Amino acid sequence: MDPAKPPSMASKDEPNRNPNYDPKKPHIADTPLTKKNWYKHVNWLNVFLIIGIPMMGVVAAFWTPLRLPTLIWAIVYYYWTGLGITAGYHRLWAHKSYSARLPLKIFLAAVGGGAVEGSIRWWSRDHRAHHRYTDTNKDPYSVRKGLLYSHIGWMVMKQNPKRIGRTDISDLNEDPVVVWQHKNYLKTVFFMGLIFPTLVAGLGWGDWWGGYIYAGILRIFFVQQATFCVNSLAHWLGDQPFDDRNSPRDHVITALVTLGEGYHNFHHEFPSDYRNAIQWHQYDPTKWCIWLWSKLGLAYDLKQFRSNEIEKGRVQQQQKKLDQKRAKLDWGVPLDQLPVIEWDDYVEQVNQGRGLVAVAGVVHDVSDFIDEHPGGKALIKSGLGKDATAMFNGGVYFHSNAAHNLLSTMRVGVIRGGCEVEIWKRAQRENKDVVYVKDDQGNPIIRAGNQITKVEQPMATASAA
Known part of the structure; x- marks a missing residue:
């Protein structure tokens, strides 16, 4: 404590820590996993929320008939809460790819809480670290640690928060909707995750228990697993049309599972673009909803990278792949x-x-x-x-x-x-300037018709009279 400061000011500046906290003691995540301490490595609260509750829901479903109105409502609410993550947490707050009016922000913060994936502030902070430190030890859900780890392991196993890369979330700390949701996160989770879907089914058509099981518990499980695929499947399955230095990939299957977040190679190259899919035929319902909201006046300032820059990245990656193929071919002795x-x-x-x-x-x-x-x-x-x-x-x-x-x-x-x-x-x-094109490995590129043995024919001339 600084003696120059009043006691009240000193206590305000000090972090609120457990009195048993020992800064010199290594975090459990930094110690080897053994048969004796494995249970200490497990985040039991997340295990209960992500695995335990859904398992109870599966068991309860055997005794709970699934009515058609409840099924329709569960699917509708699945999409709402999914959009809360993809259009809200991800594209609006984590990447600021567009701006939203207050009613839309409140809606996305509410239904995003109903997905039970953490607060906007916590989720966006980790996701910005993921982009800044992709595939490194500072990436909170690096696929380099394994597909299963990037999907769910990072949630059910304890992580040392000091190992996660630092990011700037000052903009989020200044957003009143984000701040309110973060302070009242547990209330938001219980109401929007379980109580609200139960009330709709109960008051709507009298299916209280079905609303709780199907639109509540099981819907949470499915929307969580779909979102987790952005961290795992989108870094494992598909093509890399824009850059192959890191793991993000594009694939239609991932897009179908994640409400359009499957064109992940594009997204990591152009993260501030409100779109994931840029072709008209590609599946991206999140993009379509944001565009529709803009037409309704609920969203504005939709950001897009210029097509010229997008195509430059695509061509550069294509050239890189060509160079890799070219290097494997026999072009003769230089x-x-x-x-x-x-x-x-x-x-x-x-x-x-x-x-x-x-x-x-x-x-x-x-x-x-x-x-x-x-x-x-x-x-x-x-x-x-x-x-x-x-x-x-x-x-x-x-x-x-x-x-x-x-x-x-x-x-x-x-x-x-x-x-x-x-x-x-x-x-x-003699190291003189000789004009010819090289690939990225320093090998000369021989275009069709430009071989050294290809000699231009002289123009035909009229014979002498």
Whole structure:
């Protein structure tokens, strides 16, 4: 305690801790899990709320008939509470992808509480940490710790709160709806999670017990498991069209399960976009609801990344995948690694029986290909020991792109004075600027029709009179 401060002020500044708290004692999550202490690692309150209560609901359902109005109401309320998480907790508060009028904020805070997944403030704080520290030890539900852990393990096993990455939630602390819900969270949970759905079914069509079991307990279980799939399934199943450095993925199955949150690779790249699905045919009911609310004046300032930036990310990822495929292919020995051969040596080796052909200053060993040449042995043999550039580029046959690619795998040398080839090779040794495109692994990209053996044909001229 600071002696300069009055006792009342000092006690106000100090954290409200358990008197038995020992800051030097390691948190249980930082100790090994053993047969003797495993029960200490378990968050028994969450086990009861997430697993225990739903199990009791399943047992009670055997003696509780499911009436059609109750089934319809349970499904409707499932979507309401699901939207409370996806449109409210996630896109409105965690990512601020749009703004909402007070009536909509109150509705989303209420039904979000009915999903029983923590307060807006707590949920958004962890989710911002998840985005900032994706797949690291500071990610509260990192899929790197296992699919089951990212789905439910992080809830039922104790975590050291000091290990979770720090995030800024000052905006949430200034939102009166968020503050009120956080202070009155347990009241919100019990009323919106259990009492309200029971009242609707009971007062509506007299099914009090059915409303409690199906629209209350079991509906909570299903909406929780669906939402948890955003942390697990969306980081495990699907494609990565925008970035593959981290685990988020896009898949329609995850989207169907999570009210449109399944296009998770897009979301992690463009988190402030109010959409998850950007194609008209992709399933994203959360996006549709936000758009509808904007038309009704309940939502505004819907944020979207420019399509130009989205397509840039898509193209870059496609190029990255192409580069990865390109690196696995045989493009022949790079020109700068080929030995320089004198023309007389080239001719002499052919006279000694070696099947060499020179095209555009590059020497190729076609010995093993002579018998396989689709144009016949005679044509290919006619080019041995000669400059076959013109023959290969239309003088005898205008060879295909595939033929140029195949020929590149047969390179064995460069002719001294072989036009641009040797000049290019010398420039590489002298570190001079040579214009060609490289992939992200530093390998030159050979476009179709741009092979070194591909020589542009001279324009036809009129014969002399």
